[in-house]
Amino acid sequence: MLKVILNIVQKEFNQIKNSRITVFLYSLFPIIIFLCFSIVYQNEIIREIPVAIVDEDKSDLSRTLIQYIESSPSMKIVNYCESKEELKEEFLRGKIHGGFYFPAELSSDIKSGKQSNVVMFIDASNLLISNSLLNDGTKILKTVNAGILLKKFKSGGLTENQSLNLVNPLKVETNVLYNPNYSYITYLIPGLTTFILMMVVMMGAVPIINHKIGEKDFQFALRETKGKILPVLIGKSIPHLLFHLANILILVGIIFPAFQIVIRSSIIITILYLFFFITVSFSFGIMLSSLIPKRTLATEVALFVLTPAFIYSGLTFPLWAMPGIHQFLAKLIPFTYFLSGFIKLYEMNLDIIYLKNELMVLMIFFALSFSIAILSIKIRLKQNGIGYDEKN
Structure with missing residues (x-):
């Protein structure tokens, strides 16, 4: 089975390499956006x-x-x-x-x-x-x-x-925690760049399944795995996730240091947390890809889901100050939980134990997304009259 998965990985790599749009989306686009946002706020605070x-x-x-x-x-x-x-x-x-x-x-x-x-x-x-x-x-x-x-x-x-x-009858001693210089680059850039990363991840995941269920390559992969859908999804996901991991390393290892954004927690833990989040985001994109046969419509739905994610994250306006219905909607978006945990890591330097609630919810999102994707693919295979192993 491992050899089969590696063959699927290789074929997916070739498909990515042959798609100029995907190559641009995964390589140049994130770097350009990371730099643009970071340069805008490089002065850190408003002056003059x-x-x-x-x-x-x-x-x-x-x-x-x-x-x-x-x-x-x-x-x-x-x-x-x-x-x-x-x-x-x-x-x-x-x-x-x-x-x-x-x-x-x-x-x-x-x-x-x-x-x-x-x-x-x-x-x-x-x-x-x-x-x-x-x-x-x-x-x-x-x-x-x-x-x-x-x-x-x-x-x-x-x-x-x-x-x-x-x-001065009262002596006031101010102790500003976590962002003592009130720097906008420390406050905004980590949230903005990780949001862009999530957007790239989901946009890259949307076209993976769609209409391809009826194509020969997908059916061949399905035969190779003896009808098991999960190994096919794993094989198709690995190349994309490796590209996204590279973008995480660029963000944490180059962009953040270049603009003096200090990650106070362990770099390794921060990278692992970011990688886990893009895996969750990727699984959500796979789910949309499996549910919606038309790539254009799936992309539009993904953009519809992404649009309120940054607003509802609580970065620009506190979540607790929003109306109840908006707080409820915010809790349906994985980015809300991710950003809460990310701030605890890079800005507050808390131990990973303080992220247990965020990690648990993100894990639920991941499990639900992949489960729905597998169920959706099974249903579509039946509708197309393509046989598969009921045990997978």
Whole structure:
């Protein structure tokens, strides 16, 4: 039986080699996409967001605020406007994403003991930009505000320590876990690249069965295995999985290191986990291939299944915050479980024991997919009047 499987493997390799589309899909396409996504986020965090200033006060205080804004890596002052109306016009022209308005009475109100307002304008049409501006802008205003209070308390006769205790009665110690630099490349790229890998795997699996059940090569392989379907599927799967394993090694061994994406867990365990996932994805593609005779329709169904997978993975929006029906749908997609386990490995450096739930569910997906594929092929063989061994 091993020799028969190896013969099927060799024939499948030849079919892959003779298909330019498959060769491109398995070799150049993943590398191109991996690089494109990684290069987009190579700066890791958003820097130099264009902002404008309206300084009606023109005091030492407003100049101090401007210096803080200029020194912030996330912001870049591109214009000084004369009024709030001109500032808003800059937003409409798309030249800025943030702005600061310092009223004429800013310094005088503070000196006289009154409260004054600094207005911060933020373009929230892009949440990544708006969150960065809000976070850094708020820090700057709080820092300057604390400096004003500190100076006031010290002038009232308090010592520096007493003044500091009044300005900051609570000492906050922040301990950011797993992605301390808030890097988008660490956050997004592993999820995006593995999603692309899953897409390539399923697209490669879809044409393996389809109409080929009625062809001579498939029937010959079936005769060679004495009617057993599982060895045929194994023989046809091995060449494809070897190509996908090569892409995993490129991703983990070249792409991730090139863009400083650190895998905190064991590299071997991570590669094995990725290989197990592509095997599960491949089995799902085989199932679609066996259920749908037309290759075009099977490809469309695969794309329909793949489209919501990234959204429902929980990477861009937390799964627990989604409506109940969407949480249910997310649990029907293998990528949801894979990504949960993958984050535990590469980012959180957890032991494999913490992935037992994800591994169990993925194993169920794998077993169901192959079982349905075998049952579907049996039914189609009967419909086509092709004999096979009922024992397999």
